[in-house]
Amino acid sequence: MLFAPAILRAQQPIVIKFSHVVAPNTPKGAAAEHFKKLAEERTQGRVKVEVYPNSQLYKDKEELEALQLGSVQMLAPSLAKFGPLGAKEFELFDLPYIFGNYEELHKITQGPIGQGLLKKLDSKGILGLAYWDNGFKDMSANKALRSPADAKGLKMRIQSSKILEMQMRAIGAIPQVLAFSEVYQALQTGVVDGTENPPSNFYTQKFFEVQKFMTQTQHGYLGYAVIVNKPFWEGLPADIRKTLDQAMKESTEFANSVARKDNEDATEAVRKSGKCQVLALTPAERLAWKKAMTPVYAEAQARVPKALMDEVFKATGFDPAKL
Numbered sequence: 220m221l222f223a224p225a226i227l228r229a230q231q232p233i234v235i236k237f238s239h240v241v242a243p244n245t246p247k248g249a250a251a252e253h254f255k256k257l258a259e260e261r262t263q264g265r266v267k268v269e270v271y272p273n274s275q276l277y278k279d280k281e282e283l284e285a286l287q288l289g290s291v292q293m294l295a296p297s298l299a300k301f302g303p304l305g306a307k308e309f310e311l312f313d314l315p316y317i318f319g320n321y322e323e324l325h326k327i328t329q330g331p332i333g334q335g336l337l338k339k340l341d342s343k344g345i346l347g348l349a350y351w352d353n354g355f356k357d358m359s360a361n362k363a364l365r366s367p368a369d370a371k372g373l374k375m376r377i378q379s380s381k382i383l384e385m386q387m388r389a390i391g392a393i394p395q396v397l398a399f400s401e402v403y404q405a406l407q408t409g410v411v412d413g414t415e416n417p418p419s420n421f422y423t424q425k426f427f428e429v430q431k432f433m434t435q436t437q438h439g440y441l442g443y444a445v446i447v448n449k450p451f452w453e454g455l456p457a458d459i460r461k462t463l464d465q466a467m468k469e470s471t472e473f474a475n476s477v478a479r480k481d482n483e484d485a486t487e488a489v490r491k492s493g494k495c496q497v498l499a500l501t502p503a504e505r506l507a508w509k510k511a512m513t514p515v516y517a518e519a520q521a522r523v524p525k526a527l528m529d530e531v532f533k534a535t536g537f538d539p540a541k542l
């Protein structure tokens with residue numbers, strides 16, 4: 220390589236390794252492939268994007284380290300996984316019932332508050348490029364979780380977020396942080412009793428094989444920030460970077476346009492599997508879950524500044540006191 224003629228060296232494509240932990244047929248998996256396609260086509264092969272799904276290359280914690288070390292260039296971790304990086308403000312997205320729907324969520328992720336949060340990653344050698352949607356989480360277990368009291372004493376797998384820990388404790392469950400790639404086996408062997416995830420992950424990871432009930436609690440949001448190694452991204456030739464920024468913009472629109480339907484389809488597929496019962500909640504039952512989780516808002520101020528929470532409430536019109 221060192222002694223190759225300049226012309227050959229110039230022909231080597233710039234490689235972007237994009238590692239993620241979910242299946243290719245999820246909102247994130249499909250958007251990663253979409254970005255690859257646009258990036259490769261529009262740079263006419265000057266950029267090669269290698270997508271590694273399903274924790275093939277790295278698991279949750281390792282992938283963040285790998286990005287900072289430059290072993291991979293692009294990731295899209297769940298917003299619940301930025302706490303261990305020292306960016307605990309992102310845990311605001313984990314607050315129970317904070318977004319009633321995608322429209323309210325987009326006021327934050329596609330607005331100035333979301334952009335401000337991404338800027339906080341700069342000091343970690345990371346550039347935040349975009350937010351990609353997944354969806355709203357359901358709770359699952361081998362028993363029917365109709366009321367929050369049904370979760371009492373259950374070991375529930377969570378992502379590495381202190382606010383998710385508070386949320387599980389608020390309903391009397393025992394939170395257990397596990398990498399996403401370990402969840403299926405942990406459910407199968409009884410290391411944990413249940414979990415929470417949007418249906419798209421629940422279905423594609425086949426959790427329905429090892430959980431008898433999925434309750435449509437829709438109690439919190441799970442989505443992503445697409446992040447890159449900052450020195451790498453800033454070192455790209457200007458024309459390439461411009462093309463990739465545009466490809467990212469379009470991939471974000473793509474991700475956010477498929478997420479809702481993906482989750483609806485996945486719910487239907489879980490139902491059709493015949494292995495896991497999907498439980499709908501009545502308005503009164505839903506209210507009981509909301510009430511049980513309300514104390515998290517006071518506790519969460521240890522992680523997310525009150526002023527930031529207030530800014531979010533103002534932008535979305537949400538008021539936890541009215542839960």
Ligand code: LMR
Pocket residue numbers: 240241296297353378398399416420441
């Ligand atoms: C999880 O660990 O449950 C999720 O963050 C997985 C993902 O990336 O959607």
